[in-house]
Amino acid sequence: MCCLNNKPLTTKIPMPRILLVILLHIGLILNFAVGCAPDAMAPTTPTPRSGITDYASLVAALRAQGIPAEPGEEILNPVFTVKQRMLTLPRARVAVLEYPGEQDAKAQASKISPDGVEIGNATVDWADVPHFYRTNRLIVFYIGRDEATLDALERVLGPQFAGAPRDAPTPTIEYEPTAAPYPPESPAPTKVIDPRTPTVVPWDLAQATIAARATAHPFPTPNAVAIQRDATISATARRDGITFRIEIPKDTFVAGEGAHAQLTLSNDGQETVFVGIGHDLAQVFLMDEQEHAAPPFPWYEPSMPGPPYLGELAPGKVISATVNFHVPLPDASFNHAYALWALTQFSRRAPENGNYADNLWLHLETGPIPLHIEPPKPSQQLTAKLEADRNGWRVKVTDARGEAPNVSMWGMLETSSYNSFSGRPLRENVQGEWSGAWQDNFQGEEVSVRVWVSAPGYTTAIAYVVVPGIKAGRTMFDIPQPLRQVFSSLDAAQAAVNLPLFQVQSLPTDALLDHVEVDDSTYDHQRRTFIYQLYRLAGNKWFELTQMNWTERFASAGWGSARYAPEAQQVSVAGAPGYLVRELDWWVLDWKRGDVGFELHAPVAAFSRDELLKLAASVQP
Numbered sequence: 001m002c003c004l005n006n007k008p009l010t011t012k013i014p015m016p017r018i019l020l021v022i023l024l025h026i027g028l029i030l031n032f033a034v035g036c037a038p039d040a041m042a043p044t045t046p047t048p049r050s051g052i053t054d055y056a057s058l059v060a061a062l063r064a065q066g067i068p069a070e071p072g073e074e075i076l077n078p079v080f081t082v083k084q085r086m087l088t089l090p091r092a093r094v095a096v097l098e099y100p101g102e103q104d105a106k107a108q109a110s111k112i113s114p115d116g117v118e119i120g121n122a123t124v125d126w127a128d129v130p131h132f133y134r135t136n137r138l139i140v141f142y143i144g145r146d147e148a149t150l151d152a153l154e155r156v157l158g159p160q161f162a163g164a165p166r167d168a169p170t171p172t173i174e175y176e177p178t179a180a181p182y183p184p185e186s187p188a189p190t191k192v193i194d195p196r197t198p199t200v201v202p203w204d205l206a207q208a209t210i211a212a213r214a215t216a217h218p219f220p221t222p223n224a225v226a227i228q229r230d231a232t233i234s235a236t237a238r239r240d241g242i243t244f245r246i247e248i249p250k251d252t253f254v255a256g257e258g259a260h261a262q263l264t265l266s267n268d269g270q271e272t273v274f275v276g277i278g279h280d281l282a283q284v285f286l287m288d289e290q291e292h293a294a295p296p297f298p299w300y301e302p303s304m305p306g307p308p309y310l311g312e313l314a315p316g317k318v319i320s321a322t323v324n325f326h327v328p329l330p331d332a333s334f335n336h337a338y339a340l341w342a343l344t345q346f347s348r349r350a351p352e353n354g355n356y357a358d359n360l361w362l363h364l365e366t367g368p369i370p371l372h373i374e375p376p377k378p379s380q381q382l383t384a385k386l387e388a389d390r391n392g393w394r395v396k397v398t399d400a401r402g403e404a405p406n407v408s409m410w411g412m413l414e415t416s417s418y419n420s421f422s423g424r425p426l427r428e429n430v431q432g433e434w435s436g437a438w439q440d441n442f443q444g445e446e447v448s449v450r451v452w453v454s455a456p457g458y459t460t461a462i463a464y465v466v467v468p469g470i471k472a473g474r475t476m477f478d479i480p481q482p483l484r485q486v487f488s489s490l491d492a493a494q495a496a497v498n499l500p501l502f503q504v505q506s507l508p509t510d511a512l513l514d515h516v517e518v519d520d521s522t523y524d525h526q527r528r529t530f531i532y533q534l535y536r537l538a539g540n541k542w543f544e545l546t547q548m549n550w551t552e553r554f555a556s557a558g559w560g561s562a563r564y565a566p567e568a569q570q571v572s573v574a575g576a577p578g579y580l581v582r583e584l585d586w587w588v589l590d591w592k593r594g595d596v597g598f599e600l601h602a603p604v605a606a607f608s609r610d611e612l613l614k615l616a617a618s619v620q621p
Contacts (some may be wrong), residue, residue, distance in 0.1 A: 052156070053136045055085055055098050061156045062089070073554040079119045081108065087140075091359050092149040097139040105137045109161060116141070116163035129164035133157040146359055147350075235342070237366035241269020242313070244366045246284065246342040249456075252372040254380050255330040256297065258410070258454020263342060266318040273346045274357040276309035281321040282344035286328070287368070288336035290534065290542045291586050291601050294328045298452040298462050310357070313346070324410065326460060330375055337540065339368030341584055360566050365584060382461035384411075388449045389467060390438075397432035397453045397461055404432040411453035417445040417469075426453065444470040485518040490533070493518055499529060502547050502596070506618035510538040527551045541606045545619065548597035558597030562590040574617040580609070587612050593619075 052058050055071070062069035072086030072093065084095040099105040109132070111120040116130035124130075126143050131150060133140045135157050142149060150166060234247040247262040261284045265275055277283055286294035311319050328338065343365045347357035379400050387394045395413065399405040411426035413434070426434045432453070446469035454460045487493040493516040494501040504511075517532040531547040550557040561581075562568050568579040571589070578591035582604060589600040589612060600616050607615065 052138065054138070055087075055096050058096060058138060058140070058156070059087065062087075062152065065152070065155060067152050067156075070555065073552060073556065079124055089149055089152060091146050092142060092144055094140055094142040094149070094153070097141075099137045099139070102137045105134055105139055108139060109134050112162045114162055131160045131163035133160050145356070147353055147356060233369060235340075235366045235369050237364065239362075239364050241271075241315075242267055242273065242275075242346060242364060244282075244342065244344060244364050246340070246366050246369070248340065248369065251369060252374065253327045254376045254457065254459055255327060255334070255373050256376065256459035257327045257457065258324055258460050259327070259456060260322055260324050261340070261342065262320065262322055263344075264318060264320045265313060265344065267313045267315050270315055271348060272312060272314045273348055275311045275313050275319065275344055275346045277343065277345050277361075279309050280323060281309060281311060281319060282323070282342050284323050284325045284340065284342050286325065286338040286371070287341055287584060288338055289540050290336075290544065291584065291603075294336075294338055297326045297328055298460055299450075324454065326454065327371070327373055334373065334375075337370070338373065339370045341365060341367035341369075343584075362567060363583065368585070376459045380458050382453065382455065382458045384451055384453050384461035384463040386449065386451050386463035386465050388447075388465050392435065392437040393449060394435040395426065395433065395451050395453065395463070397455075399458070404430070405455060405458065406430060407455045407457065409453055409455040411451060413449070413451045416448050419443075419445065426451070484532075485520070487516040487518070489513070490516060492516070493531065497529060497531060499531075499549050500596075500621045501531065502545075502593075502598070502619050502621050504533070504535075504545060504615065504618055505620050506615065507535070508537065508615075511535045511543070514542075537606055539606075541603050543600070543602035543606070543615075546599040546601075548599070550595075550597070553595070558592055558595060560588070560590045560597065560599030562588040562599065571613060573613060578613075578616070580612075589613070589616055591616060 052061050059069045059071060068090050070088040072088050074083045074085045075095075077084045077095070080097055082097050082099055084097055087094050087096055097105070097108070099108065112132055113119070116132050117124060117126070128144045131142045131144075131153070133153055140153065140157055141163070142153060147166070154160070232247050232249050233251050234245055236243060236245045238244070243264075243266045245264040245266075247264070248259065253259060263282050263284070265281065267273065275281065288294065313319055325340070328336075343363065345361040345363050347359060347361050350356045350358040381400055382405070383398050385396045385398070393413065395411070397404065397409060408428045408430055409426075409432050410428040411434075412423055413426060414421070414423040415438075416422075424436075447467040448464070449467065450462070450464045452460050452462050485493075485496060487496065490501060490503060490513065497518055497520065512535065514534045514536045517534070519530040519532075521528055527550070529547075529549040531549075533545045533547075535543050535545075537543065546560065548558045548560065556564075562579045565579070565581040565583075565588075568581040568590075571578045571580045573589070573591040576591050576593060578589055580587065580589045582588070585604050587600070587602045587604055587607060587609070589602075591598055598616070598619060600612065600619075602612055602615070
């Protein structure tokens with residue numbers, strides 16, 4: 001790989017809620033770089049399974065083995081010549097590429113390297129390890145490590161022809177064949193099994209055990225968070241024997257300042273758990289009074305390659321990590337009240353094999369720590385000087401006096417051309433100077449370079465430079481972000497969206513509509529419209545109603561984040577099924593009315609569970 005060859009970048013800013021749901025649907029590819037990898041040698045492909053000739057017959061074959069398989073949506077993946085259609089198994093989602101004929105599938109398979117990373121002239125950085133299978137005119141791939149899923153795919157499709165090797169042999173789960181057509185799901189058995197005993201376990205019993213764990217404590221912060229202010233400021237939460245602590249040296253910051261947070265996870269329970277989120281032990285981020293993440297600063301960081309963090313936390317053990325975060329710039333920070341949160345997740349041992357996580361990730365969060373943000377003084381401004389050419393780069397940071405501040409500084413340097421993106425951390429030092437030679441092959445393209453450098457007590461310094469090249473064009477830095485329309489009234493929003501606008505008929509007495517935001521976009525001839533109604537309550541509290549109109553008709557269309565949260569409680573909203581979860585001291589409630597989806601966000605301090613359901617039931621066109 002030559003385009004994305006630096007160490008993984010850590011994203012510290014959480015995704016917007018709707019964006020996260022969409023990415024979970026797409027789910028299999030983080031980022032790719034085209035034009036820098038040589039054509040791979042043709043791998044050996046397996047003998048096609050004659051009974052599986054298309055997507056529908058693959059679904060039927062899985063169900064015949066007793067494996068629940070639910071059809072999903074189509075997604076455009078730029079590295080393949082046909083769309084990938086998603087297929088949901090009990091513990092994973094896989095992608096199916098259906099080609100016009102067997103020779104077309106063979107031709108595509110010949111372009112996939114044995115490790116599954118290089119596809120033709122593209123180098124793909126998967127979210128986890130890839131596994132590729134082919135039969136007749138289908139190519140099926142799964143990104144992940146779940147042993148039961150790998151067993152299921154091999155049983156139906158045969159051995160993989162490309163991808164990462166399986167780590168170790170594991171007990172095979174036996175599936176009882178079922179008669180066609182596939183029958184409806186039966187109620188989950190009430191008996192559970194000991195997860196520390198790696199034995200051959202029926203699929204339905206394993207799933208019932210995992211589900212029972214998730215619903216034992218349905219909300220991520222069942223106990224009150226303890227905030228302490230001594231020499232440092234900390235917040236601690238406990239759940240199921242796991243203690244999660246965040247510690248910061250102060251709670252007053254300069255707008256635009258970078259800071260460090262110390263995270264600690266300790267296991268006082270009786271069983272080993274697996275912990276981690278993204279590429280880190282945990283995420284640290286700022287949330288405002290509307291449950292919105294702070295605006296990305298210095299900028300939104302793209303996802304980078306590498307397997308996700310997975311730490312094993314045995315009883316009596318402690319894991320700690322230091323992460324950084326940024327305070328918003330003045331224009332954003334002075335209009336909102338921000339609080340610091342830390343979020344991680346943990347998973348228990350898989351019932352069928354105690355060496356692996358059960359992949360049902362339960363949230364554990366701590367906070368909020370309210371922050372005080374002040375405008376920077378002239379003496380707290382940093383300046384970054386960035387120089388770059390075709391050979392290398394140099395960064396030098398000075399303070400208002402033109403000298404290097406005598407504090408520890410750190411940062412990130414990123415490069416982007418039309419076809420590639422890379423990032424490298426600037427390690428902490430007190431000199432404020434970094435330099436290096438390019439390891440990337442930009443093939444003569446114009447390259448955009450950007451850098452940020454942070455230090456405690458200072459506003460983060462930012463610099464940009466462009467290295468001219470023979471091929472200029474839009475870089476990955478320039479990808480436009482969708483703009484939301486903002487309206488001051490429901491009538492104005494109704495006139496703009498040309499869709500039935502639902503309204504809350506039974507508003508609390510102190511509720512007042514603040515504004516309406518509309519995000520209307522098209523994707524592959526399909527339309528997705530999100531309408532956000534934000535209401536102000538007394539005491540600087542808010543609640544938000546999101547209406548989702550999708551022209552797609554696949555099963556997950558129009559649902560929000562609570563629908564797929566493993567800890568969600570199933571509830572009834574005016575007779576319709578709904579899903580309720582608690583996140584960061586907020587309720588999140590999903591339900592649908594016909595083809596229109598809704599998500600209600602409301603503070604736990606302002607609404608009881610029954611009051612929230614009553615509010616949702618009053619939503620009418």
